[in-house]
Amino acid sequence: MLKDLFRKQKKYATIPSEQAKKEIPEGIVKKCPQCGNIDFAKELEKNLKVCKNCDYHYPLSAPERIQMVVDEERFFEFDSNLSSADPLSFPNYTKKLEADREKTKLSEAVVTGEGTIGGYPAVIGVMDSRFRMASMGSVVGEKIARAAHQAATKKYPFILFSASGGARMQEGALSLMQMAKTSAALEKMHRESVLFVSVLTHPTTGGVSASFASLGDINLAEPKAQIGFAGRRVIEQTVRQKLPEDFQTAEFLLKHGQLDQVVHRSKMRETLIQILDLHSGGRVDRADQ
Numbered sequence: 001m002l003k004d005l006f007r008k009q010k011k012y013a014t015i016p017s018e019q020a021k022k023e024i025p026e027g028i029v030k031k032c033p034q035c036g037n038i039d040f041a042k043e044l045e046k047n048l049k050v051c052k053n054c055d056y057h058y059p060l061s062a063p064e065r066i067q068m069v070v071d072e073e074r075f076f077e078f079d080s081n082l083s084s085a086d087p088l089s090f091p092n093y094t095k096k097l098e099a100d101r102e103k104t105k106l107s108e109a110v111v112t113g114e115g116t117i118g119g120y121p122a123v124i125g126v127m128d129s130r131f132r133m134a135s136m137g138s139v140v141g142e143k144i145a146r147a148a149h150q151a152a153t154k155k156y157p158f159i160l161f162s163a164s165g166g167a168r169m170q171e172g173a174l175s176l177m178q179m180a181k182t183s184a185a186l187e188k189m190h191r192e193s194v195l196f197v198s199v200l201t202h203p204t205t206g207g208v209s210a211s212f213a214s215l216g217d218i219n220l221a222e223p224k225a226q227i228g229f230a231g232r233r234v235i236e237q238t239v240r241q242k243l244p245e246d247f248q249t250a251e252f253l254l255k256h257g258q259l260d261q262v263v264h265r266s267k268m269r270e271t272l273i274q275i276l277d278l279h280s281g282g283r284v285d286r287a288d289q
């Protein structure tokens with residue numbers, strides 16, 4: 001056919017369309033928010049989600065943290081069915097909770113349970129900042145208080161990884177009460193001579209830093225984690241002074257005696273095993289090795 005001879009030729013090179021871009025599976029590479037280094041997600045996972053270039057510690061989900069710290073298949077969750085009500089009928093709160101449950105597959109912003117670390121039994125809690133910024137609603141407080149109670153009853157050390165934006169505004173005063181509740185539960189546990197190791201990760205702020213996260217017999221933190229109560233700007237305006245550059249970082253707090261050690265993620269598990277070993281006093285038979 002004659003018209004076949006005059007088929008339109010494409011004149012220009014084509015730029016991949018939006019459709020073509022979408023064909024690259026999402027999340028295959030990650031860009032470091034600190035140095036801009038681009039790494040394959042799989043490589044990053046092998047490196048415990050720490051940037052090889054600048055040592056930035058990416059945030060971890062609760063399941064990822066448990067996998068990195070607890071012995072394989074040795075974690076048994078407590079209270080997985082507890083989920084928040086909407087006591088103040090706060091606009092859209094129920095919807096936001098539902099969306100976060102769907103996104104994270106968690107019922108709330110903290111996962112608690114018991115397991116073994118290097119063969120040593122422990123009660124473990126891990127906050128997950130993907131869920132409402134891991135703010136402390138009544139269920140978060142309740143789960144932590146119950147975990148402390150379990151630790152006191154079983155005489156297992158309690159290891160708690162925090163990461164939180166602070167109080168949960170949608171629960172108002174009920175959220176603030178969790179500071180007292182968790183602190184009281186930890187005091188009760190303390191009277192049973194049970195060890196509490198608090199691990200502060202980025203960011204641990206507001207009511208969480210002002211209650212259980214700072215009450216560890218041993219307080220550890222991840223490098224460069226932001227830890228503080230109020231934000232930098234609020235404090236600067238109040239004290240009318242310029243604050244140091246590293247203010248509210250784990251390193252600053254260590255220098256000023258508020259932390260016992262800043263622990264790189266690659267050393268976290270072995271550090272915890274060492275602490276558990278020192279505090280077992282030879283009484284614990286290691287379950288497995």
Ligand SMILES: [Zn+2]
Nearest residue numbers: 032035051054
């Ligand atoms: Zn980096």
